[in-house]
Amino acid sequence: MKKSISFILILMTSLFLAACGNESGGESSDEPLKVYTHNDSEEMDAFVKQIEEGTGVELDVLRLSSGEGWSRMKSEAPNIGADMQIGMLHGFALKADEEGYLDPYKSEEWKDVPDKFKDPEGKWYGTSFWYNMLGINKDIMEDKGLDMPKSWEDLLDPQYKGEIVLPDPGTSGTAFLFTSTILQMFGEEEGWDYLEKLDENVAQYTKSGSAPAQMVAQGEYAIGITWDKAVEDFKDQGYPIEGTLPSEGVGYSLDVAWIFKNTDQPEKAEKVMDYLGSKEFMEKTAEYRSMVTKPDITENEELEKHFIDYDAKWASENRERVMEKWREDFSN
Incomplete structure (x- = not known):
């Protein structure tokens, strides 16, 4: 009888501790940390491997374009x-x-990252930034x-009719960056106009x-409005493509990370956020991005001269209005 009572007490204690663990954020769970991203598959695969090795946290990643991700x-x-x-x-x-x-x-790993690249309350952090670029097929x-x-104005010349390809800003962050850059x-x-x-x-x-x-790069069109690393990657593979920065300047955007409020694994998420701000991860990111936000890893003052004073807040506040007009004018 005593053995039965002891067993019941042990069982009840175990169940209570398990429940407490779940209420405190589910950190005892073996479930992977679920992640959304708009990053290209190749670079994200490398980032995930680096994060998992650096933190011991398993990631389950779903890739969506930025527009699709926001709608979701x-x-x-x-x-x-x-x-x-x-x-x-x-x-x-x-x-x-x-x-x-x-x-x-508030992550200590992000202390040395300039304030303009992170939220003052720690709601989001910018790991890198990227910018619009023209990809030109030299052979064509x-x-x-x-x-x-x-220049951007040059692209209006009738000689380029049928030779330009660009993304849809309804699904592509690259395209919305371009659209809002032109409007700003x-x-x-x-x-x-x-x-x-x-x-x-x-x-x-x-x-x-x-x-x-x-x-x-593959010779389907002469000119593509795209982003910097996409052009550089195909160029490095030996394709006849060159990158050009229009003389009026280009818009740029931070690539950011955040933790969702409804996460049931906050400690795992915080551990990953710490690692994203580490020098080790930023150096890995620099293999795939032209610029990272942590100091003394990628400094390029000459490149930054081509950046316009892009207003991300304006772009955010006016996105729905801009997209509604874009769909009316160009989606039909």
């Missing part, structure tokens, strides 16, 4: 189906903050006798921000 968050809220976002447009971090999706966490330009474009740089009235004229030369709008670089 809105449809799932308040019970978003991930613990973290690793890789997303800065503007969406600001919107996610406004919607109350983010869990603040030569074969067809096309002039090398040097030229002003809205002149900016929309520019986009309408550019549309006359556009052969195709792609879903992915990297797709134009691939299509230009």
Whole structure:
């Protein structure tokens, strides 16, 4: 009888401790940390491997373009189906903050990262930043006798009709960065006029921000509006593609990470966030990005001269209005 009572007490104690563990964030769980990302598969695979080796935390990653990811968050809220976002447009971090999706966490690993690259309350952190770039197929330009474009204005020249490919800003963060850059740089009235004229030369709008670089590299089109690393990767593989920064300047965006408020594994998420701010992870990121936010890893003052004073807050606040007009004018 005493043995039976002891067994029951031990069982009840075990169940109680397990329940407490679940209420405190589920850290006793062997479940992987669920992550959303907009990063390309190749680079994200490398990042995941690095994070898992550096933290011991297993990640379960779902890749969605930035537009798709934001739509998914809105449809799932308040019970978003991930613990973290690793890789997303800065503007969406600001919107996610406004919607109350983010869990603040002050990480000591991020102390030396400049304030402009992180939220003061620790709601989001920027690991790197990237920018728009033109990808040019040198062979096509030569074969067809096309002039090398040097500015955004040059792309309106009729000689490029049917030779330009760019992403759809409804699904691609790269494309929305381009669209909002044009509107900020030229002003809205002149900016929309520019986009309408550019549309006359556009052969195709792609879903992915990297797709134009691939299509230009493989000889389908002469010019792609894309982002820096996509061009550089194909160039490194030996494709006849060159990158050009238009003379008026280019927009750039932080690639940010955050912890979702509804996570049931906060300690694991915080451990990963700490690692994202480490020198070790930033050095790995620098293999895939031109610039990282931690000092003394990637310094390029000459490159930064090409960046416009891009207003991510304006882009965030006006995204829905801008996208509604873009769909009306260009999606039909």
